[in-house]
Amino acid sequence: MSAPRSLRGRILTPAGVAQGEIVFDDHVLEIRTTDDAVDDEAPWILPGFIDLHVHGASGVDIMDGGDAARTVARTHARHGTTAMLGTTMTAGEDEIVHALQGLAAAIESRAPGSARMLGVHLEGPYFSIERLGAQPPLVVEATLAQVERLLAIAPIKVLTLAPEIGEHTTLIPALTALGIRVQLGHSAGSYDDGVAALQAGAAGFTHLFNGMTGMNHREPGIAAAALAHGEYAELIPDLQHVHPGAIRAAIRAIPRLYCITDATAATDMPDGEYALGSQRVHKCLGCVRLADGSSLAGSALTMDQALRNLVSIGLDLADASNRLSRYPADYLGLADRGRLQANAWADIVVLDHELQVQQVFVEGEQIALH
Numbered sequence: 001m002s003a004p005r006s007l008r009g010r011i012l013t014p015a016g017v018a019q020g021e022i023v024f025d026d027h028v029l030e031i032r033t034t035d036d037a038v039d040d041e042a043p044w045i046l047p048g049f050i051d052l053h054v055h056g057a058s059g060v061d062i063m064d065g066g067d068a069a070r071t072v073a074r075t076h077a078r079h080g081t082t083a084m085l086g087t088t089m090t091a092g093e094d095e096i097v098h099a100l101q102g103l104a105a106a107i108e109s110r111a112p113g114s115a116r117m118l119g120v121h122l123e124g125p126y127f128s129i130e131r132l133g134a135q136p137p138l139v140v141e142a143t144l145a146q147v148e149r150l151l152a153i154a155p156i157k158v159l160t161l162a163p164e165i166g167e168h169t170t171l172i173p174a175l176t177a178l179g180i181r182v183q184l185g186h187s188a189g190s191y192d193d194g195v196a197a198l199q200a201g202a203a204g205f206t207h208l209f210n211g212m213t214g215m216n217h218r219e220p221g222i223a224a225a226a227l228a229h230g231e232y233a234e235l236i237p238d239l240q241h242v243h244p245g246a247i248r249a250a251i252r253a254i255p256r257l258y259c260i261t262d263a264t265a266a267t268d269m270p271d272g273e274y275a276l277g278s279q280r281v282h283k284c285l286g287c288v289r290l291a292d293g294s295s296l297a298g299s300a301l302t303m304d305q306a307l308r309n310l311v312s313i314g315l316d317l318a319d320a321s322n323r324l325s326r327y328p329a330d331y332l333g334l335a336d337r338g339r340l341q342a343n344a345w346a347d348i349v350v351l352d353h354e355l356q357v358q359q360v361f362v363e364g365e366q367i368a369l370h
Helices: 068-077 093-108 144-151 168-177 191-200 222-229 244-253 303-312 317-324 326-331
Strands: 005-013 016-024 028-033 044-047 049-054 081-087 116-123 156-161 181-184 232-235 256-259 272-276 279-284 287-290 348-351 357-362
Touching: 005 028, 005 317, 005 348, 016 317, 044 317, 049 068, 049 116, 049 156, 049 303, 049 317, 049 326, 068 081, 068 093, 068 116, 081 093, 081 357, 093 116, 093 144, 144 156, 144 168, 156 168, 168 181, 168 191, 181 191, 181 222, 191 222, 222 244, 232 244, 232 326, 256 303, 256 317, 256 326, 303 317, 303 348, 317 326
Parallel strands: 005 044, 049 081, 081 116, 116 156, 156 181, 232 256
Antiparallel strands: 005 016, 016 028, 044 348, 272 279, 279 287, 348 357
């Protein structure tokens, strides 16, 4: 446990913005508010960001295994991400096992200077061959036995599947009973497929609008099921994957829509070629695509830029923060993260008036930004 320290500024609490001081060690000890007028030049003090869909950063990919997850967690921490899920790609079981073994070590013990790795988002291989996006064509039908084998290696918190494939929808209750949040994605399914999966216990949607059937007024698809019935969905707010107008429509429709980066090895790196699982992707001017340019392939987004993007399209800061911190914490059932209040983990990001990161604390540890 670190010695208590404090920060002063505009603090975003669950009750709203307050001028004052936050006192913390590895947990928040106290928030002391004042009656002073809010100082528009004072730093913003927000809950650390929680990213539930991260493939890579700094030239490495979660599928590399070994220490890749720790490298990814260190890079994203510098951008205000204090907790995250390491996310896999569609691959053979041996390759997925290799990635999970590396993730297991990072989950078991948080390395100094890094975000907390909360668990795994198993994105694939349980997809429709028609909606692969940037995923390789190595899809299989999910079985409870295979998921249990993978779960024995590392804690799977989120699992993406296409509900129309085989027995996927009937499998959802068993996966949910294992403590896994089942998301719908990379799916060619219909609106009815999406509704049936939600009724079976599916909890969310993977990178909403991308890798799924869309919103057609006569043939509504998986995206329409999300807009009509979803409580939670993840969305990539890089302003490339989803138009700002569609983002705002989703926010009106889905009460706890939260944002993720879908970050790749190209994150925090110069333009060039990088790995995304077994695929090669190319980063150019902030956009990541398959080498042939045919499809967006994850992103080079960081969560601090996601916050600035949300504010730029008209969200107020509290709403934007909730979609990067509180709602993803709620989705995983974490009452002690994603908010600044007494007894919560001291996961804190300090921003200047232009929303540039000034300081980051993960469980009370100050992160070196350079």
